[in-house]
Every structure is written in structure tokens, then in C-alpha cells.
Amino acid sequence: MPRTAANRPAMLAQSAFDLFAERGFGKVAIDDIAAHVGVTKGSFYSHFRSKHELILAACSYYYRSYQQRIHEEIAPLTNPAERLRRVVETSVRTCIxxxxxxxxxAEIFALSLKDEQVRNGWAQFYDSVREMYVGLVMSAQAAGYTDIANPRGAVDMMLAAIEGVKLRAGFEPHIADEDEQQAIVDGLLSIVLLKSSNSTRPEKATS
Amino acid sequence: MPRTAANRPAMLAQSAFDLFAERGFGKVAIDDIAAHVGVTKGSFYSHFRSKHELILAACSYYYRSYQQRIHEEIAPLTNPAERLRRVVETSVRTCIxxxxxxxxxAEIFALSLKDEQVRNGWAQFYDSVREMYVGLVMSAQAAGYTDIANPRGAVDMMLAAIEGVKLRAGFEPHIADEDEQQAIVDGLLSIVLLKSSNSTRPEKATS
DNA sequence: GATCAAGGATACCCTCCGGTATGTAACGTG
DNA sequence: CACGTTACATACCGGAGGGTATCCTTGATC
Structure with missing residues (x-):
């Protein structure tokens, strides 16, 4: 082994995420990422075979971070409606x-149009998120918090709305305001839960 | 004047849109666009000062095309609910x-994160679309097709959902199926109109 | 029909950057 | 303590592509 080993690949993937998120895939050179970790390009290529491989690693890093965060947030909660609300809140807050x-x-979306591996990676991630939401909604349904006819369809529409709001936030930063956030969470939940009552909040639950 | 003049800038902008949509801003060279019109780079630079300027022109081209199409679609319609539905249908169909x-x-979104002019252009376009939708919804409301409390908020959420579905369609092409399309249109309209009845379709209107 | 402006073509430059070739210092292993 | 392996550095290559310099062509105008 050479001087320092540690977990360079992971560090490089994380740095790559940071820089990609800042400047986009196209405008970040391998040199930049390597320098960000305190290493040079030559060393980089002993951990990754290509820039493309690094991009995939950065994506994985993002997916894992998101899922880990969601998991941490709902771990202590047991009430189905509370769990659902918390997940939506976490998603909204993370994006905003x-x-x-x-x-x-946004970079992933643009790249995935032309890169099958990136597209498949996102599709897999998205599916797992969807399944999680479907599970949450169906639990909420079983507990009487909603009687939505088509949970899967409703979840799809809500996830679409999340993506849309995410995009909008890029153009209208005022969405980051606290009160706006709450309104968005309510709006999203209303797609998945009953409209007639504010049954989302657990203390107002009807069952 | 030289051999052929015509409206080269417009042709270049349109070709740019075509190629950008196919490969993305980064992977299209000026040479490609010039060649697509049957011209060389030197000539290109007598119409545009930079690639950036061309990108802005391609965006304008897209915005104008969309608005023109919407306008053509609703011009012959007078019933507010019909007009609203037609616009949603047109938006969905165009995207899918x-x-x-x-x-x-998708390229615009990625680029707008780093380019203020592109971002402002989109924001302006988006605003005009939103205002159009708000007008349509309020007309529908005045005609008794909906009693939604907050038309503006509902329109925002619906537009967000459209963007989200647009993204999803990149990963799940089956959304392009005819029947799926109708379901999406209904889902989107339900955000803006009353849920209890299928009052969207004009022949079932309650007023 | 001489002049001139503008569209167009050709050729070139320069920079950036992904990737490679090569060298070297540390570590594990026999 | 040789020896291979691995993490790292240095230096370089080569292609791509944005932008420019320069010349040519054409048509309008007087």
C-alpha cells in the first residue's frame, strides 16, 4: 500500500457529487475532483476507469444518501399518517x-436522456421510492386515514408533482420559505389523502 | 447581398433546437448546426455572436412554438371547461x-441552473403559461365548473405535476400510450377542478 | 459598371480536458 | 530483504470544438 489509503473511492464520489451539483457534469474536470480530495488525476484513474464510472458512483452516492435520510426520519415514528407526512416533509425539505x-x-435528468446506465440507475431509485410511498399510503389507508381508490396512481401523480416543484424551486427561490413549504406539503398530501378533512395530521385523525 | 439570404437566423435557431433536443447543448457543435442548414461556421458567426446567443434563440423558438400551438388549439373553442381541458390535453400530448x-x-433546466439569461427566459415563459392557466381556471370557475378555493395555488401544483410527468415520461415511455394520456389529463384536471363529479367534460357540466 | 456592404467559405488558432505512459514511494508477503 | 502490488505524482498526447482572420461572392445603389 502507498502513503495514505483510506476510502478514496468514496471520497472521490462524494467530491464528485459536490462539484457536479455545483457546476454540472460537463463543467467539472477530473483534475478538479482529484484536487478537491487532494490528489492528482493519475491517482484518480487508479480508482475509476473513466469519468462515466465516476458519474455513476456520484449518482449512487446521492441515492444512498437520500434513502438513508428518509429511513432515519421515519424510524422513530409508528403512526402511518405521521410517517407519510414526515416522508413528504423530508422530501420537500431536501429538495428545497x-x-x-x-x-x-437536474443534471441527472439531462444526462439520462442520452445515457442508458444513468437512466436505469435513476429508474431503479425512483421505483424504490415509489414502492416506499405506496406502502406508506396503503398503511395510511388501512388505518383509515384515506380511502383513495387508486393508491399507486395517486402516488405517481404526487411524485410527479414533487419533481415539478423541485424544478420550479430553481426558478422561484421563495418556495424555500417556511410557510410555503408547509403549503406544498399539504398540497402534495392532498393528492394522496382525503380532501374533505385535514385528516393528514395525526391528532386530527378520524380513526 | 450574397447568394441566398432568406431568414437564416430563424433557420439556424430551428436547426439548433432540433439538434439540441437530440443531443443536448454540450454535444452539438456549431459546425453541426451550420451544416444542418447547409452553411459553414464562418457564416454562422455573421448571424450569431456566440453559441450562447444561439441557445437563447433556440429557447425563444421553443417558447413561441408552444404558445402558438396552444393558441391555435383553443381559438375555435368557447366553452371554458372545454378550453381548459383542451389546453391540458395539448400540453400533455406535446410533452409526451x-x-x-x-x-x-430538460436541457434548459440543467443549463438554467448556471445561466441567468436562460433562467430568466424560462421564468418569463413559465409565468405567461401560468397566467393563461389561471385565466382559464377562473373562467371555468365563473361558469360553475369548479369552486376551487385557491385557483393560483392549484394551477401551480398542476403545472408542477405536468413538469413531473414530463420527466417521468423520459424513464417510462409507456406513458405515451393513448389511454395513459387520458388518465394523466384527468389526474391533472382533478387538481384544478372539483373532485366529486366529472364536471370537466362540458356535456356533464352542472351549470 | 465601379463601389460597397453583407453573407458566405476556408483555414487556422488556442484552449480545455479525458485519457495514458511512465516513474516512484510505501506497504504486505514470502 | 527482495518482490510484487497499489496509491500516488508528473508529464504528455490528441481530439474536439469555440471563436477568429481572411478572402470570396453577390446583389443593391449610384
């Missing part, structure tokens, strides 16, 4: 507060 | 059927 995530995902 | 538009807007 963390500008980097917004920018990174 | 025309892959190029999807790809082009």
Missing part, C-alpha cells in the same frame, strides 16, 4: 433547502 | 408525444 440536490438531479 | 420537447426542456 438543499440546492445541490436540486441541481444534481 | 414529442420527445424532442421533453429533451429540450
Amino acid at each position: 433547502v438543499d440546492k445541490r440536490n436540486r441541481m444534481f438531479t | 408525444v414529442d420527445k424532442r420537447n421533453r429533451m429540450f426542456t
Whole structure:
């Protein structure tokens, strides 16, 4: 082994995420990423075979971070409606507060149009998120918080709305305001839950 | 004047849109665009000062095309609910059927993160679309097709959902199926109109 | 029909950047 | 303590592509 080993690949992937989120895939050179970790390009290429491989690693890093965060947020909660609301809140907050995530995902979308591996990676991630949401909604349904006819379709529409709001936030930063955030969460939840009552909030639950 | 003049700038902008939509801003060289019109780079630079200027022109081209199409679609309609539905249908169809538009807007989103002019251009376009929708919804409301409390908020959420579905279509092409399209239109309209009845379709109107 | 402006072509430059070739210092292993 | 392996550095290559310099062509105008 050479001087320092540590987990360079992971560090490089994380630095890549940081820089990609800041400037986009195209405007970040391998030299930049390597320098960001305190290493040179030659060394970089002993960990990754190509820039493309690094991009995939950066994507994985993002996916893992998101899922880990969601998991941490709902771990202590047991009430289905609470869990659902918390996940939506976390998703909204992550997208709005963390500008980097917004920018990174926008880059993914653009790249995925031309890159099958990136596209497949995102599709897989998206599917797992969808399944999580479907599970949450169906739990909420079983507990009487909603009687939505088509949970899967509603979740799809809500996820689409999240993506749309994410994009909009890039153009209208005022969405980052606290009160706006709450309105968005309510709007999103209303797609998935009953409209007639504010049954989302657990203390107002009807069952 | 030289051999052929015509409206080269417009042709270049349109070709730029075509190629950008196909390969993305970064992967299209000026040479490609010039060649696509049957011209060389030197000539290109007598019409545009930079690639950036061309990108802005391609954006304008897209915005104008969209607005023109919407206008043509609703021109013959007078019933407010019909007009609203037609616009949503047109938006959905354009996004789903025309892959190029999807790809082009994805590129815009990615670029706008780093380019203020592109961002402002989109913001302006988006605002005009929003105002159009708000007008349509309020007309529908005045005619009794909906009693939605906050038309502006509902329109925002619906536009967000459109953007989200647009993105999703990049990963799940089956959305392009005819029946799926109708479901999406209904889903979107339900955000803006009353849920209890299918009052969207004019022949079922309650007033 | 001489002049001139503008569209167009050709050729070139220069920079950036992904990737490679090569060297070297540390570590594990026998 | 040789020896291979691995993480790292240095230096370089080569292609791509944005932009420019320069010349040519054409048509309008007087």
C-alpha cells in the first residue's frame, strides 16, 4: 500500500457529487475532483476507469444518501399518517433547502436522456421510492386515514408533482420559505389523502 | 447581398433546437448546426455572436412554438371547461408525444441552473403559461365548473405535476400510450377542478 | 459598371480536458 | 530483504470544438 489509503473511492464520489451539483457534469474536470480530495488525476484513474464510472458512483452516492435520510426520519415514528407526512416533509425539505440536490438531479435528468446506465440507475431509485410511498399510503389507508381508490396512481401523480416543484424551486427561490413549504406539503398530501378533512395530521385523525 | 439570404437566423435557431433536443447543448457543435442548414461556421458567426446567443434563440423558438400551438388549439373553442381541458390535453400530448420537447426542456433546466439569461427566459415563459392557466381556471370557475378555493395555488401544483410527468415520461415511455394520456389529463384536471363529479367534460357540466 | 456592404467559405488558432505512459514511494508477503 | 502490488505524482498526447482572420461572392445603389 502507498502513503495514505483510506476510502478514496468514496471520497472521490462524494467530491464528485459536490462539484457536479455545483457546476454540472460537463463543467467539472477530473483534475478538479482529484484536487478537491487532494490528489492528482493519475491517482484518480487508479480508482475509476473513466469519468462515466465516476458519474455513476456520484449518482449512487446521492441515492444512498437520500434513502438513508428518509429511513432515519421515519424510524422513530409508528403512526402511518405521521410517517407519510414526515416522508413528504423530508422530501420537500431536501429538495428545497438543499440546492445541490436540486441541481444534481437536474443534471441527472439531462444526462439520462442520452445515457442508458444513468437512466436505469435513476429508474431503479425512483421505483424504490415509489414502492416506499405506496406502502406508506396503503398503511395510511388501512388505518383509515384515506380511502383513495387508486393508491399507486395517486402516488405517481404526487411524485410527479414533487419533481415539478423541485424544478420550479430553481426558478422561484421563495418556495424555500417556511410557510410555503408547509403549503406544498399539504398540497402534495392532498393528492394522496382525503380532501374533505385535514385528516393528514395525526391528532386530527378520524380513526 | 450574397447568394441566398432568406431568414437564416430563424433557420439556424430551428436547426439548433432540433439538434439540441437530440443531443443536448454540450454535444452539438456549431459546425453541426451550420451544416444542418447547409452553411459553414464562418457564416454562422455573421448571424450569431456566440453559441450562447444561439441557445437563447433556440429557447425563444421553443417558447413561441408552444404558445402558438396552444393558441391555435383553443381559438375555435368557447366553452371554458372545454378550453381548459383542451389546453391540458395539448400540453400533455406535446410533452409526451414529442420527445424532442421533453429533451429540450430538460436541457434548459440543467443549463438554467448556471445561466441567468436562460433562467430568466424560462421564468418569463413559465409565468405567461401560468397566467393563461389561471385565466382559464377562473373562467371555468365563473361558469360553475369548479369552486376551487385557491385557483393560483392549484394551477401551480398542476403545472408542477405536468413538469413531473414530463420527466417521468423520459424513464417510462409507456406513458405515451393513448389511454395513459387520458388518465394523466384527468389526474391533472382533478387538481384544478372539483373532485366529486366529472364536471370537466362540458356535456356533464352542472351549470 | 465601379463601389460597397453583407453573407458566405476556408483555414487556422488556442484552449480545455479525458485519457495514458511512465516513474516512484510505501506497504504486505514470502 | 527482495518482490510484487497499489496509491500516488508528473508529464504528455490528441481530439474536439469555440471563436477568429481572411478572402470570396453577390446583389443593391449610384
